[in-house]
Amino acid sequence: AQSVTQPDIHITVSEGASLELRCNYSYGATPYLFWYVQSPGQGLQLLLKYFSGDTLVQGIKGFEAEFKRSQSSFNLRKPSVHWSDAAEYFCAVVDNDMRFGAGTRLTVKP
Amino acid sequence: NAGVTQTPKFQVLKTGQSMTLQCAQDMNHEYMSWYRQDPGMGLRLIHYSVGAGITDQGEVPNGYNVSRSTTEDFPLRLLSAAPSQTSVYFCASSYNSGNIYEQYFGPGTRLTVT
Numbered sequence: 001a002q003s004v005t006q007p008d009i010h011i012t013v014s015e016g017a018s019l020e021l022r023c024n025y026s027y028g029a030t031p032y033l034f035w036y037v038q039s040p041g042q043g044l045q046l047l048l049k050y051f052s053g054d055t056l057v058q059g060i061k062g063f064e065a066e067f068k069r070s071q072s073s074f075n076l077r078k079p080s081v082h083w084s085d086a087a088e089y090f091c092a093v094v095d096n097d098m099r100f101g102a103g104t105r106l107t108v109k110p
Numbered sequence: 111n112a113g114v115t116q117t118p119k120f121q122v123l124k125t126g127q128s129m130t131l132q133c134a135q136d137m138n139h140e141y142m143s144w145y146r147q148d149p150g151m152g153l154r155l156i157h158y159s160v161g162a163g164i165t166d167q168g169e170v171p172n173g174y175n176v177s178r179s180t181t182e183d184f185p186l187r188l189l190s191a192a193p194s195q196t197s198v199y200f201c202a203s204s205y206n207s208g209n210i211y212e213q214y215f216g217p218g219t220r221l222t223v224t
Contacts, residue, residue, distance in 0.1 A: 043215025100152035
């Protein structure tokens with residue numbers, strides 16, 4: 001079955017610094033990949049999605065992600081982190097249903 | 111539109127008790143799903159429904175029942191609660207099964223089983 005792995009449980013970055021959250025997938029065909037953000041006490045919000053085509057996808061809130069088939073990765077990036085980006089981030093893959101990674105908690109230092 | 115609503119927000123059960131977590135959406139979405147979220151495990155799919163009268167099992171269905179008698183409602187039943195079912199439960203919906211990545215999530219129900 002398809003799956004995603006997020007190797008980093010918790011990441012801390014300083015406000016204004018760049019961010020990269022890692023996601024690796026396991027899937028035979030071209031996967032449909034997604035990144036979600038969950039603020040404390042809230043449900044999940046879709047940040048961006050990849051189906052096919054351009055491997056660099058832009059999302060909301062200034063996030064982008066790059067699909068790299070050779071590395072089975074779909075890492076999330078942001079050039080300059082804001083304190084409001086502190087949240088938990090989930091990578092997900094869709095086949096017949098949706099499978100989520102374990103999540104990466106982002107802390108932003110002032 | 112209220113979106114996806116869940117009740118209750120918090121619940122404490124004793125082992126062996128049963129209860130129903132309610133989920134409703136007012137967007138006329140065909141696809142609805144239930145997830146549980148546990149620390150270090152992400153969200154795991156319990157059950158889902160692609161339309162009224164149709165339900166199917168997800169990744170972790172044991173100990174849970176669902177039904178979908180209307181498009182709007184998708185209740186999740188715990189038949190005999192166990193401490194392993196302590197979790198945060200999220201209901202979600204999307205226009206149809208082809209759009210499950212754009213699911214709208216409810217605010218969650220935090221369940222503790224003692």
